[in-house]
Every structure is written in C-alpha cells, then in structure tokens.
Amino acid sequence: MKILLVDGTIIGRKTGAVLEQVKVYLEQFNPELELSILKMSDYEHQFVDGRPTAEYNDSMREMVRRFEEADGYIIASPIFQGSIPGVLKNAFDMLHPRAMRYKPVSIVANGGTYQHHLVIENQLKPILDYFRCLVTPNYVYTHTSHFDDTNAIINEDVHDRLRELARVFVQYAAMSTHLSKESLDNH
Template sequence: MFSDGRNYWEYEGDTKYVTETIMAADAIIIGTPVFQASIPATLKNIFDLLPVNAFRDKVVSIVVTAGTAKHYLMVEQQLKPILAYMKAHIVQTYVFIEEKDFHRKEIINDDIIFRMERLVEDTVLLVEAYSNIRQAKDAEYDF
C-alpha cells in the first residue's frame, strides 16, 4: 500500500506488518539497489509510511548494489540524510557492491563477503553500545 499520510499503526495487512516490524526493531539492515542514480520508489514509500522519528534509538546499516562506482553518491547524498533526519544511528561504513562483483547472481568478490560480515559485527556492536549507554543514562534517575 502506498503512503497516504495516515499513522503507521492505522494501516492493515502487509503494510501494517512491515511498519510495525520496523518500529519494533533494535537494528535494521537496509539492502537496496540503485535505480536511476536514486533510491528505489519502494524504499522511499516505506520511509513515507513511517513517522519522522521512526529510527530513533535504532542502528541502521546499509548494503547497496549498483551498476557503477559513481552510484555510491546515492548513499551519501540521499540515503544517509534521510536516515539521519529520521533519527537513525547510522553505521558509517556500508557495503557497496558493483555489477562486476557478481557472476550469475552470486557474489564472486571475497572482499564483499568480508565487508558484509564486518558490517553485521559493527551493527551488533553498535546496538550493544547504545543499549549500554541508554541503561547507564536511565540508571541516573531515581524512579
């Protein structure tokens, strides 16, 4: 369903499931292709379905596939600013996969596999770090 301005919890079916799952997550790994040097409309629609603070206290990682190296600009100039606006803790390093890294729909570049494993590790570490920070901050209060 396309975003029509309602609150995310007012949707039904798959849309309700997707939005509630995102809102309940501690971490999100966004995997997206680059289309026409931009984010796909389906990803933009998901952002539009969510409230502006949807990623507050959430760690967000990024994996992108693209046809050329120049398409990394989509991440830097479009995706990261949207995630920052929506209050995400963004894992600064992301995995960028070019067409040359694939053969018959399989990743053939071992460095890509290594970087994906590292991205997952970094994501988990950041979730744990932010959780510890929040717990320490909450412990400062007497209630």
C-alpha cells in the first residue's frame, strides 16, 4: 500500500517533525507500507480557480497525481489564525471528489494554543468527510510546548498518542483493502 504523508504547510518545521515521527511508528507497525512524504513546500502552487487540471503547471499536476495514486494518507497541518493553511485547502480544492474515497486518513496537527485542536474537528474533518475518507477516530494535536528548541518531540504522552494513531491507521489501511474500488467509476 502506498501511504502519502502530507506536510500541509510551506513554512515552519514542527509539522514536518510530527510527520517524521508518525512515519517511524508506521514503519514499526507495518514495515510493508510504502511511505512517502509530500511537502507542500516542494511544489510551485497556483490558485485553484476551476479550470481543467491540464491547464495547471506540472508541479500542481504532479501533486494531484501523488494524491490520486496513494492508498491512504497521514495529513499533517499547522493551525494558523484558527485555520488550516491556505496551501493545504488549495491542494484539497484541486482534487477530484473521488480521489480519496474510502481511503484511510489520520490527522496530526500543531499549534500555539491548546484551543486550536478544534480546527481539526470543525474544518479538517468535514473536508475529509466530503471526500468520504476513512478518517481514524483518533488524531494527535501538538502544542509548541511539546517540542524542544530543535523541534524534537519531548512529551511522552504525545509519543504514546502518535504510536496509537499509527497502530489504528494500520488497522484502517488493512480494512480499506476489502472495500470495492470498482464502484468508484460508476458513481
């Protein structure tokens, strides 16, 4: 299974640090998963404005291809100004509504206040529900205080929650292989 670990920002390092840690735990639970990281900062973004996909630059089309070819996702997002980054929302806007259908997704996020975990519930989950993803019931929200000055995670509870997220994701990934993908073309 191809699992895409999405670093949903073009700035900062904590989101990527959380994603790298999840990658380690996923490898421990299922070393057969094919894990790759997609960093939004590696792409030349264009605003999605409704034109056909073929009219966007190669970078945007490559990003869409990677989303479409993946069998599951770990979505990592910082929370800025009480919301997900525009670049992440723009990427979602670029995808076909069936691109992520019935594929497992887990969410990790980080922010500067503890209240910003609600952004996951109020913004990110509804987007993933629209795509009809198999969103795991557990997500991990980290706070600035959970990191040291090198952006290493220093909070053991966060490590425990990330391990549990990886364990549940692996189970959802196995479950998703039994769902028929054939019906996607018919609906």
